[in-house]
């Protein structure tokens with residue numbers, strides 16, 4: 001397998017294209033398709049200049065299964081990397097199924113009219129993917145993605161049984177704007193302004209947005225306020241990690257970010273339902289996206305680091321133990337390499353790695369899978385090779 005079709009030329013898509021071009025011994029034929037051709041043209045030029053790799057570009061509306069099927073039949077890829085938005089997961093999965101090609105994404109399906117993540121609709125493809133003998137790899141970004149692989153690695157090498165997992169996500173970057181989001185503003189703000197949720201002793205416990213806060217000391221960054229959020233990888237990890245009693249997800253936010261977000265929410269700018277405005281219908285959060293800086297332009301001005309990892313506690317040979325596995329990325333270094341800030345970088349690199357392992361036949365089996373269901377070792381090795389080194393600390 002050597003022929004890939006990448007759909008979505010946003011901030012993350014740019015990193016995926018750069019990293020695939022860097023690994024052109026595996027990805028021999030690369031096609032990038034997106035709604036707006038201009039960004040595809042820009043990224044095509046970048047990879048030609050940087051790596052002397054020629055890629056093909058196409059425009060597509062990934063909300064249309066028919067358009068996707070036409071494109072897949074034209075490009076004839078071995079696999080499709082869905083780097084568009086979570087709204088397109090089901091149409092792209094359907095088109096891959098009908099054409100018999102492998103599928104990968106970085107984010108859980110979300111219905112445009114309901115700010116709720118759930119794997120139900122994507123897992124429902126499992127039987128059909130098995131029958132067609134194709135693979136769907138779900139959530140191959142950082143979180144979800146690398147965090148799932150860290151959990152699988154901890155389970156394989158450090159524990160007989162894991163009891164608790166905390167996923168800890170810190171972005172300490174500063175882009176100099178009063179307010180901007182580091183990935184798609186609509187997806188980001190819908191996620192962050194929703195109720196929190198964690199899982200304990202077999203049931204989900206719901207919290208108000210930002211109700212639970214801890215202060216965590218992130219290596220290479222320092223102590224930061226970290227707020228409990230719901231995050232999609234928890235839904236699959238509770239199924240696949242043996243003996244798990246509790247799992248939580250925390251993300252850092254500055255007071256300034258939270259104040260802006262509350263203010264926007266209070267005036268209705270985060271609403272996802274249409275409103276009438278001067279005779280037109282607009283969705284407030286989509287209008288807000290038009291006003292905010294495009295995340296793919298933040299790279300050059302973002303300074304600082306990210307640190308994302310997991311803390312797992314459990315039992316090994318009848319003794320309690322607790323380990324922390326994490327990666328630290330530097331926004332400016334990511335920019336130098338791929339013209340993108342670290343949030344796009346830490347998502348795009350694992351998307352390329354997931355695709356690489358599929359293309360090499362290491363992570364291929366018929367059906368729909370989350371990341372922790374594959375052997376974590378080759379993925380962990382690739383993280384070190386491809387720019388996301390990780391560390392293990394015994395706590």
Ligand code: NDP
Pocket residue numbers: 007008009010011012013033034035036039060061062063083084085086088106107139140141142143144145182183184185187295296343346347
């Ligand atoms: P962007 O908004 O920057 O990019 C999305 C791209 O998809 C844009 O180029 C957009 O086109 C294109 N697109 C949107 N709708 C369609 C459509 N109907 N047909 C074709 N193309 C379309 O988002 P990001 O790059 O920041 O995020 C990409 C994905 O990565 C998202 O799903 C996000 O949730 C996920 N993500 C995952 C993370 C993880 O760790 N797992 C972390 C961060 C992000 P246009 O240019 O025309 O708008």
